[in-house]
Amino acid sequence: MADDDNEVGLPQKGLNMIIKETVPDLRIANETRDLINQCCVEFIRHLSREAQRISSEDQRKTIYHEHVQKENKN
Incomplete structure (x- = not known):
């Protein structure tokens, strides 16, 4: 990922x-908390x-919100 250098979470x-x-x-x-956080960030991306x-x-x-809901249904 390009954003790995930035602390996002x-x-x-x-x-x-x-x-x-x-x-x-x-x-x-x-370490598990960090992994969960990374998974959440990837899901949001x-x-x-x-x-x-x-x-x-x-x-x-x-x-x-309609756009997010449409994506969520796919």
């Missing part, structure tokens, strides 16, 4: 809260690219 505190709510009785290693493609097909310069 979800805020650690928010990610920890999501993990704790999802699996409250398990401990998660720091994919969703954004596809929503942008759909918005372009609709001849729009702004991504609207």
Whole structure:
């Protein structure tokens, strides 16, 4: 990925809260938290690219929720 040099990711505190709510009785290693964060970023990038493609097909310069929902259904 071209953006590997930039530190992009979800805020650690928010990610920890999501993990704790999802699996409250398990401990998660720091490396695992980092991997989960990377997966979330990659998912958001994919969703954004596809929503942008759909918005372009609709001849729009702004991504609207309909574009994200269309991508999510595919």
